[in-house]
Amino acid sequence: MEPEFTNALIDETSPYLLQHAHNPVDWEAWHPEVLARAEKENKLLLISIGYAACHWCHVMERECFEDSEVARTMNENFINIKVDREERPDVDHIYMDALQMMTGQGGWPLNIAALPDGRPFWGATYVKKENWTQVLQQLSDLYRDDPAKVEGYAQKLADGIKAINLVELADAPDSFDSAEMEAAVAGWSRYFDNEMGGYNRAPKFMLPVNLNFLLHYGTARKDGPIMDYVNTSLTKMAWGGVFDQVGGGFSRYSVDTKWHVPHFEKMLYDNGQLVSLYAQAYAETGNDLFRETVEKTIAFVQRELMSEDFGLYSSLDADSQTENGALEEGAFYVWREDELQQLLGSRFAIFKEVYNINDYGHWENGNFVLIRNASREKIAEKHAIDLEELKETMEECLKILYTERQKRDRPRLDDKILTSWNGLMLKGLTDAYRYLQNPDYLDLALKNADFILKNMGTPDGGLFHNHKNGKSSINGYLEDYASVIDAYIGLYETTYDINWLKRAKSLVEYCQAHFHDPRSGMFFFTSDTDDFVIRRTIETVDNVIPASNSIMAKNLFKLSRFFPEYDYASSAMQLLKNMQENFEKSAQNHANWLDLALYFQRPFYEIAIVGDRYGEKAKSIGSQYLPNSILAASDKQEGIALFRDRYVEGQTLFHVCEEGACQRPTARLEEVLAQIRFDSRP
Template sequence: MAETPPSIERDPALATRLDEAWAARGEAYSPRTHLLDGQGRARFVNRLILEASPYLLQHAHNPVDWHAWSDETLAEAAERDLPIFLSVGYATCHWCHVMEEESFDNLEVAAMLNRYFVPVKLDREERPDLDQIFITATQLQQGHAGWPNSVFLMPDGRPFHTGTYFPRAQFIALLRAVAEAWQGERRAQVESVAGQLAEAINRQQPAAGAAPAELSPSIFNVVTGQLAGMFNEDEGGFSRSQQFPQEGFILFLMDQWRRTGDAVAREMAVRSLDAIVAGGIHDHAGGGFHRYTVDQNWRTPHFEKMLYNQAQIGRALVEGWEMTGRLAWRRAAERCFDYVLRDMTDPEGAFYAAEDADSLDAQGRREEGAFYVWRSEEAAAALGADADWALSALGLDQRPTVEAGAVAHLDPDESVDFERLDAVLEHLRVAREGRARPVRDEKVIAGWNGLMIRALAEAAEAFGRPELADHAARAAEALWRRLWDGRRLKRLWAEDRAIGAAALEDYAWLGLGFLALSDAGSGQVWLDRAASLAEAAADAFSDPSGRLRMAEADGPFGPIFDSSDGATPAGESSAAELFARLSLRSQQPAWVARAGRLIGALAGTVQQVPLLRPDALVAARVLAEGESELRRTLPGGVIRARMREAGRRLELEIAPGWHLTAADPGDAEMVGAAITGAAAKWPPSHALEAGFSGRPVQVHDACVEVALAPEDAVVTLRLQACSNRVCLAPVETAFRLH
């Protein structure tokens, strides 16, 4: 039986339950603690042993008497009249691990937390809605925020003091000061701060009944100009300190270029992707990308690898390859997908959440980046005859920026013999497999899987690799089987069970993934399932303000709303995009109305600070102007158009029962099919009725390939689709080639 944690009296029935839950985990289970008894067994166990979240389980053997977030926990704090200490983090967070080892696995700290507080652990990846509230509180109070997020709460959940990582001595002093304030004359001051902070958070929420606004047509140029002001002209990216991929900015800029030809937007996207692909943020040996770098030249990563980064950088590289034809980008995207399929995929095809920044070094010590870095002699031994060239090409002969060794990176301004390099990198990857791998967070998150499903499906179309769509469909089937109950979606799959109500982002990201699968030829079923998710989201998260809430359940202050597009798109931005793209694939006006209503409700805040909502701006453009990618569905949903081979081939896929038509050339209402900006050679008469220049053209239930000889930077397609009963309105769509 485990020891009782310090400074508490544990109910015997609870103690028995916890011991039984611990025993049920079996011999393969390895408690994460340095507090061991004489037989090498963990001394303590707490309520987190009952949870499925890998992050919570990492703390299940701390001497801290942790609770999971729940209404019962808030009620206990109220009954005992104690403040709550809330620690928010995630399983692959380096500084979360540091604070755990320094403080939460320390008996002195545990005694104070257990005596004077109700200590609560929260996995931000399990409850993104609550994380949004408490990270906002820290940002408002401290001017910055991050994880671990350390928040002191009133028993009703209102925060009154916030911070992030605290070294142990500072943390002990803080616990003592807060306990004294709570028990002494400063209790009223604590109450006052909690009220003020709650009001500040509430002021950021939308007002019910606010009139919908409209986006200014100039807003897209405004955002491009703001990004140009932030742009690091020397190194790429949008920072001069730490560098995050900022995929939302890059995707916005590529959309801006495709629609307007804005050369500044294109250059910022190109320079940023060049830097990301060349830098140490790119895991050159194993494929994939780390979360961010601690320097501005992209060389020294913070080594955790998140599924959402693989998906979003992968998408950006696919679109960037179509924009520029840069083979280095296609190679990086394909190696990223290879990494996910090899190392981040569960037996049924769904995708794991992340890999840790930390791993064990050769001496068995936990160290950030130990799995990834190289000492020059280690690398040379793995590389053999090509060692000198490879060490130079990968920068492994340069002074390391990480104490444990050098990080492989390329010079973005130098050409690389990738055929030679890839053979070298495979030697490094195989040699690296002999090291202790970082801990993998094996929970499956619905929305993050949706992001990866979308990236794989889009890559399958762009690269002509249908097997990538097959992998995406396999993951989608696993998600649908595990997490959809016919009416609502669950957020997580962990320990062989579905956990927690899905957030808005889960519905939106998975819906967009399903749309991409449908577009990639995986079947009508995925379009139908995307619509089901969109219907459910519109029903579950609607608010009188016209906006969509992050979660069905309210937080401590009422409904919770996304504040911005950040490391991932906000759920509302992606929901607007989902509604808008569904409107292009359906003749149901409800999708246009839903997208317009949501974008109108967001427009006021977007207009004020547009840089915070690049994904919402892209969604607004999809609704107003249609899609801009080289692969797009045209309004009405019966024609898919794909521009291939740098504009030398156009494919038109026409739905069964529909055809292109050009009736009497004298009928101005019947425009038929026309192409400008390129000389066009339509297929022979067995696919089309002869000609198209001023003569009738009919294409029935076919995929038509039109050979082009581009004459301009923009090729414009104008056509009309008809069935045997109705003709849709004529549409015009333009493809920017260079």
């Protein structure tokens, strides 16, 4: 049957926008010509921002945007613009800042009323139907009756949006020192939940960038309490319902303090970063749980988020249909006790204890979310069961549940491909290969990298941000360049193909030409070839994804060690200095910057392996957790300065250097580890 309504979103490729293409609201996508028409007609903008996996976005659509009476109010008084925040993070940045300035809160759906030129004057997240129409009418009346008042407020807000994003060029002679970092971490640690991991509050986000820094810091400083906290967090997250025990992969966050009940959407960006984090933690600890978590997460991504040509899709929705046809959050993932008994038979008794089919694991309405709270070793000992037998039994149970779950209605897939998130997962795959030594992961990484090269590049040497149905349409943002450069460096350090380093360097040069702010030394989020509203954002705060500037700063630092003839190190230092006044008062929001500070504070090594057996030697050292180093390897002395005059016929030697000053070469891994393992220097 033909839909009753169709609007301009029908011509878009974003699954989120297409979900609204048959609303009675006359939605438009964010395009310059739409904003120009609003100014010509002097008509207010109503901007609604969300994403495909957003539960409350769906709720508001059902209650408001599918209602013809509500649509009439919107269409008569506003030009209505729908934005996929994942496609247009530049727009989302502006209006999220505006909302937080107006209300002190943020979230999605993000609804903004703005003047025809895009300056906002009202904002809210989810609004009930009866309130929505009322407030829209009030806003329209206010603009008609007192436009000067609205104009004045919008201008003050626009000035504030610009002011809060200013970054000054710091001229401090000294960088953040180790004593200051110790104080920053000590202040930060007051918020740690040392029993369950994460922060001592709900909801709980995994925040891999924070744990990545703390793993580095705890290892470098030999800080037992910090390492205990990292291990507790990683263990409880992997045991929790926030990790899909049946099918692998992490949901976005848990709504409780014990990682039990997730907000069930699964995002590529979380899983890419968590693969990196758990792979590194496995290299440092040898904990099999961390290895298994990497393996199951990659299996999930490969199975459910990978296209036929090895691009990676964005997310799975939180909602799916129940047996009764109702759309319900988590319906695909939860279990009832009688269902588990019937499926597992005699195995149920021990499964029940391992995965807490009891008060601890109960969610609501008789539904259970699988969660562990004890190691297999402890349960095996308690029940006098052979450990391997217990493992096999649990794997059999999970396979049964996986097969049964495949019969259920599946969560919707957001099948747009984002360059930045692909970069995060590509880096995860390179780390998984490096630390777990599974060649399948390198094969996947190379296929995904090939997809990026073939589909995400622009004719002038830049990157696109998005890809869907063979079409890439939005110019790349700094996050795209930063994450792909990081991934290409990771690919070099696992393949030793110099072309990946050259590609990384070429993208840095593109960013310096089109994103760099000479006034502050930072990088803008948008290119100088793109339109913007109110400001060109400078992204600096590390959150669920590290800030694009902090990723870029670390890229510059690492590339300075591969290409010392270029002045990348001073650029990285300037970026760091610009941000360091924030570290002590807000360490948790600057974890990736603090990781960079560790690079500068402590010895950082270039490890060059030269000789015919370079691959074998590089693999042996690459599997070690050595975040204070870069790794280069070749069978000859060409390509980069690290190889020059290093080849000795018939030998394959490790060369350990600090900014080009090298120790005595050796063929023995043990000697290298003794030279570079975190030493006692402050």
